Amino acid sequence: MTKLKKMKKYSFLIVFFIGLTCFSQNYKGSLNSVEKEGLHKIMLTPEIRSASKDNFNFIRIKDSANKEVPYVLKYHSDQLFSTFVPIKILSNKRIKDSITAVIIENKATEKLTSLILKIANADISKRYHLLGSNDAKNWFGITANNILSLNNSAQKSSVEKRINFPTTTYQFLKIEFNDKNSLPINILDAGKYINNYFSEDPITIKDYKQEITELKDSKITQIKFIANNSHQINSISFDVNTAFFLRNSKLIINKERKIKKRVETYQQVVANFQLSSKIENTFFLNNLNEKEFIIEIENKDNPSLKITNITLLQKPVYIISNLKKKQQYQLIIDTTFSKPSYDLGNFISEKTSIIEEEVSVNNFIKTKAIPVIIKEKPFWETAVFMWVCIIFVGVLITYFALDLLKDVKHQEKK
Numbered sequence: 001m002t003k004l005k006k007m008k009k010y011s012f013l014i015v016f017f018i019g020l021t022c023f024s025q026n027y028k029g030s031l032n033s034v035e036k037e038g039l040h041k042i043m044l045t046p047e048i049r050s051a052s053k054d055n056f057n058f059i060r061i062k063d064s065a066n067k068e069v070p071y072v073l074k075y076h077s078d079q080l081f082s083t084f085v086p087i088k089i090l091s092n093k094r095i096k097d098s099i100t101a102v103i104i105e106n107k108a109t110e111k112l113t114s115l116i117l118k119i120a121n122a123d124i125s126k127r128y129h130l131l132g133s134n135d136a137k138n139w140f141g142i143t144a145n146n147i148l149s150l151n152n153s154a155q156k157s158s159v160e161k162r163i164n165f166p167t168t169t170y171q172f173l174k175i176e177f178n179d180k181n182s183l184p185i186n187i188l189d190a191g192k193y194i195n196n197y198f199s200e201d202p203i204t205i206k207d208y209k210q211e212i213t214e215l216k217d218s219k220i221t222q223i224k225f226i227a228n229n230s231h232q233i234n235s236i237s238f239d240v241n242t243a244f245f246l247r248n249s250k251l252i253i254n255k256e257r258k259i260k261k262r263v264e265t266y267q268q269v270v271a272n273f274q275l276s277s278k279i280e281n282t283f284f285l286n287n288l289n290e291k292e293f294i295i296e297i298e299n300k301d302n303p304s305l306k307i308t309n310i311t312l313l314q315k316p317v318y319i320i321s322n323l324k325k326k327q328q329y330q331l332i333i334d335t336t337f338s339k340p341s342y343d344l345g346n347f348i349s350e351k352t353s354i355i356e357e358e359v360s361v362n363n364f365i366k367t368k369a370i371p372v373i374i375k376e377k378p379f380w381e382t383a384v385f386m387w388v389c390i391i392f393v394g395v396l397i398t399y400f401a402l403d404l405l406k407d408v409k410h411q412e413k414k
Contacts, residue, residue, distance in 0.1 A: 027051045029364030031061075031329040039348075040357045041074065041318040042331065046205050047364055049317065050229040054289065057339040061321055064328040070342030071321040084116070086191040090136075090172070098179040103136065104190050109171050114164045116193060117175075120186035121159055123152035127178040130163070132170030142168055148177075150185065158188055202313035205231050214304060221297040221304050225312070230291045232314055237282040238275060239309040247275045247305065251285070252294040267294075275305065282313075320348055320355060331361050 029048070034040065044056075052058045061069040090103045106112060126148050131139040143165045153159050163175075177185065207227040215222055236251075251271040256263050273283045275297065297305060322344065323329060 026335075026367040027333040027364060028367055029331050029361040031323075031331060031361060032359045034323045034325050034327065034329075034357075034359060036357055037325045038322065038357065039320055039355050040323045040359045041320050041355045042071075042359050042361065043203075044317045044319065045361065045364075046203060046207065046231050046314055048331070048333070048361060049314075050207075050231050051364075051366070052333050053230075053335075054232050055335075056317075056319075058333050058335050058337050059319065060332045060334070060337060060340070061319075062330050062332055068340070069321055069323070069329065070340075070344040071319040072342070072345050072348045074318040074320055074348075083194055084191055085194055086189055087115070089187070089190055092187055094179070094184065095176075100177040100179055100184050102175045102177070102187050102190070104173045104175070106169070106171055106173060109169045111167055111169055112165075112173075112192070113167050114162050114192070115173070116191050117148075117161050117163065117187055118158050118189040118191075119150060119161060120188060121153050121157050122150045122185055124182045124185060125149045126182055126185060128163075129176045130165050131174045131176065132168050133172045133174065134170060136172045139174060140170075142166060142170075142173075200316045202235065203316055205233065205312040205314050207231060208312060210310060212307075219299045219301070221299060223295045223297075223307075223310065224292070225294070226292050228291070230289050231312075233285055233288045233312050234315040235282055235284045235313045236295075237280075237311040237313060238307060239311075240275065240277070240281060241306040241308050243277060245275065245277045245302070245305060247302075248298045249273050249275055250296050251288070252296060253288075253290050254292060320344075323359065329359075331364075 027048075031042065042061075044052075044059075048059075056073055059071075061071055063069055088105045088107065090105050092102045093100070095101050104115070128146050128148055129144045130142040130146070132142050133139045146163065148161060148163065150159060150161065207229065208225040208231075209227070211224040211226070213222045213224070214220075249272070250269050251273075252267050252269055254265055255268045256265055258264075270288065270293075271283070271285055275281055295310075299305075
């Protein structure tokens with residue numbers, strides 16, 4: 001019984017020690033008040049991302065009733081959207097010799113190389129001519145004897161067809177469709193697509209201190225970056241006030257490896273790039289997330305570069321959430337949380353149109369670490385008790401086996 005008491009005591013100490021060392025890292029910040037109800041985007045600042053160690057599973061949004069508010073992560077901020085811009089159809093009528101003439105007004109006399117025609121669903125091929133005019137009276141040829149093929153769409157009531165032609169700035173365009181061999185088609189609309197590229201500006205990370213050292217013997221300029229916390233850095237930009245330069249450079253991080261019983265620190269080159277007076281000197285990095293790193297610039301026999309500024313940049317990450325007016329919200333980070341699963345993810349994707357409403361996080365602070373309490377199990381439910389039983393049964397079996405073997409040998413001697 002004394003041994004069992006000791007084992008129970010040791011198991012309690014182990015559990016108690018684990019309980020003391022398991023702490024959740026908690027942070028919280030309040031969201032700005034919402035002026036308009038609906039979808040809002042919340043930028044995860046470098047401070048928030050560093051606190052979460054770029055593990056977004058730890059993030060929650062909670063309302064004033066401490067209920068979770070669903071959100072969706074939006075990683076890729078740069079998006080290309082195409083928008084249809086209609087061009088006015090002045091007339092659409094049948095003229096002599098079974099011809100349908102569609103006149104379109106290019107009022108701004110823009111340079112056009114194509115038109116999008118929205119046509120009622122059909123399964124017809126037609127020949128057409130394209131003409132241009134600046135007064136809608138005197139017409140001049142642009143293209144002739146082109147074929148427009150429409151394929152029946154089982155799911156849509158209309159189809160879009162692009163017609164291409166040489167660059168033109170005519171104020172009026174006329175498309176003449178030949179209806180001799182097929183029935184007329186119904187032109188619903190004409191226009192063009194314009195591309196809008198929405199790009200989120202990168203965020204400047206200001207937490208790193210910079211120390212510049214000139215290593216004269218090796219003819220190298222060494223720039224050391226140090227921060228209290230690591231940050232994801234996606235690109236780095238140099239402002240250099242020197243004419244005619246071309247310098248090989250590299251980015252280095254310190255790593256540790258275990259050799260037998262000792263730990264050795266060594267340097268690893270994670271990126272190579274070339275600073276040049278011919279380019280903007282902005283370089284993209286792959287998954288750099290360190291508290292400290294070094295950039296070395298090879299000067300050879302040249303004077304050191306006059307570097308006026310080095311900017312560390314981070315591509316923004318947003319979360320999108322459906323927020324209500326006159327409601328208080330908090331963004332919380334808790335390192336004990338696991339990945340949430342919300343229905344909202346089924347309705348928002350990278351193709352979702354631009355969400356203009358943005359809310360920022362204020363008063364982001366670290367809260368008191370809360371120990372993860374591990375409830376002590378009864379001794380007979382612990383792994384220690386299981387191993388005691390296994391060992392006891394093993395000893396018992398061995399004892400009976402040896403005793404049986406002893407009896408067999410005793411019988412053989414008789």
